[in-house]
Amino acid sequence: VHCYPILALYLPAHQVITLPAGESAKTLDTCQTIWHEMTRMGMDRRGVVLNLGGGVIGDMGGFAAATFKRGIDFVQVPTTLLAQVDASVGGKLGIDFMGYKNHIGVFREPVAVAMYPGFLKTLPPRELRSGFAEVIKHYLIADAPGWVGLQAFTSFESLDFEAVVAHSVEIKSRIVAADPYESGLRKALNFGHTLGHAIESYYLETPEPLLHGEAIAIGMVAEAWLAVRLGLLEQAEAEAIRAFVARVYDPVTIPESAFFNLYFRTLQDKKNHGSHVRYALIGGVGTPVLDQEADRDLVFEALRFYAGTMS
Ligand SMILES: NC(=O)c1ccc[n+]([C@@H]2O[C@H](COP(=O)([O-])OP(=O)(O)OC[C@H]3O[C@@H](n4cnc5c(N)ncnc54)[C@H](O)[C@@H]3O)[C@@H](O)[C@H]2O)c1
Ligand SMILES: [Zn+2]
Numbered sequence: 001v002h003c004y005p006i007l008a009l010y011l012p013a014h015q016v017i018t019l020p021a022g023e024s025a026k027t028l029d030t031c032q033t034i035w036h037e038m039t040r041m042g043m044d045r046r047g048v049v050l051n052l053g054g055g056v057i058g059d060m061g062g063f064a065a066a067t068f069k070r071g072i073d074f075v076q077v078p079t080t081l082l083a084q085v086d087a088s089v090g091g092k093l094g095i096d097f098m099g100y101k102n103h104i105g106v107f108r109e110p111v112a113v114a115m116y117p118g119f120l121k122t123l124p125p126r127e128l129r130s131g132f133a134e135v136i137k138h139y140l141i142a143d144a145p146g147w148v149g150l151q152a153f154t155s156f157e158s159l160d161f162e163a164v165v166a167h168s169v170e171i172k173s174r175i176v177a178a179d180p181y182e183s184g185l186r187k188a189l190n191f192g193h194t195l196g197h198a199i200e201s202y203y204l205e206t207p208e209p210l211l212h213g214e215a216i217a218i219g220m221v222a223e224a225w226l227a228v229r230l231g232l233l234e235q236a237e238a239e240a241i242r243a244f245v246a247r248v249y250d251p252v253t254i255p256e257s258a259f260f261n262l263y264f265r266t267l268q269d270k271k272n273h274g275s276h277v278r279y280a281l282i283g284g285v286g287t288p289v290l291d292q293e294a295d296r297d298l299v300f301e302a303l304r305f306y307a308g309t310m311s
Contacts, residue, residue, distance in 0.1 A: 002122040003052055003079045014050070015041050019057065026056045026096050028104070034064040048073045048111070054080035055087030059102070062093035066108040073111045079119040081131025082213060085138070085168035088113050090176040107180065117161040128156050129248060130213030135164055137220060138171040140241065141188045144286030151244065188288030190280040192220030195302065198265035202258060210252065217245045218252060218306055223281055225305035226294045232283040242306065254303055263299045
């Protein structure tokens with residue numbers, strides 16, 4: 001609604017498929033609608049799909065294109081901060097299935113990604129904050145001097161989104177190019193995500209769900225504490241991460257009674273081998289340290305560190 005009129009002026013002859021918004025539409029059913037429409041339009045292998053929207057549209061539209069007639073070209077035009085700094089980079093496409101996120105999918109690169117910071121003007125502030133967590137993550141795993149500079153952040157109104165998006169895309173692209181299929185370095189992008197996903201899925205079952213990035217921000221603070229206790233990170237650095245997150249995000253009260261539930265959810269994480277939970281942490285800001293293990297007591301401590309009741 002907001003973005004198409006801006007883009008339409010620049011497009012050659014095309015047809016539009018409009019889809020319902022939100023994660024709940026990221027399904028095989030919606031893919032069927034897309035394939036049905038593409039077929040009805042008489043699209044052949046020379047056709048190009050342009051995915052205009054957030055990460056849901058990018059992942060699902062890309063997947064629909066990558067499987068239509070064994071794969072046709074597609075272009076990503078991400079319109080949320082999360083999609084610009086994260087989802088549109090790295091070639092992961094897919095849909096949710098039987099309640100599992102991104103359960104069915106493929107790796108395939110778009111022929112182009114077009115970024116326009118102006119799209120972000122209509123994005124609700126909460127969605128902006130959510131995407132910003134991945135921006136913070138990119139600084140923490142790959143750019144120590146940049147992290148120091150980021151401390152000057154005051155508000156989204158005064159943030160240079162063009163620069164911020166370019167910075168994140170550069171870092172994620174570099175990591176993905178070095179390890180496209182996540183056998184090593186790409187795991188660094190999971191910093192904050194093991195505990196973050198547990199928190200996200202826990203709150204999804206409450207009346208006040210968190211957006212992905214809101215949960216990841218908490219996950220990064222808690223996992224910073226794991227890094228401290230594993231001797232990887234200075235305590236002052238973890239405290240600086242916690243302080244920065246507290247400036248951007250509203251505090252979330254995680255009751256102690258939820259700690260075991262959260263710990264249990266980390267055991268379900270799809271990145272685990274066997275029964276061990278593997279964390280992607282940082283060994284100092286800017287340096288990823290992969291495949292770290294933490295026991296239950298340490299996870300509880302980390303959640304208390306986020307709450308401010310530990311150190
Ligand atoms: N492929 C990957 O590597 C990767 C990485 C991260 C996340 N993802 C996926 O991305 C999805 C989340 O993406 P998201 O946060 O963009 O959510 P989303 O696509 O659901 O978009 C969020 C909301 O913002 C609306 N919206 C989009 N652009 C807008 C604009 N410019 N102005 C106003 N409203 C706008 C959407 O209609 C939607 O309601 C998840 O499904 C996640 O799995 C994929
Ligand atoms: Zn994420």
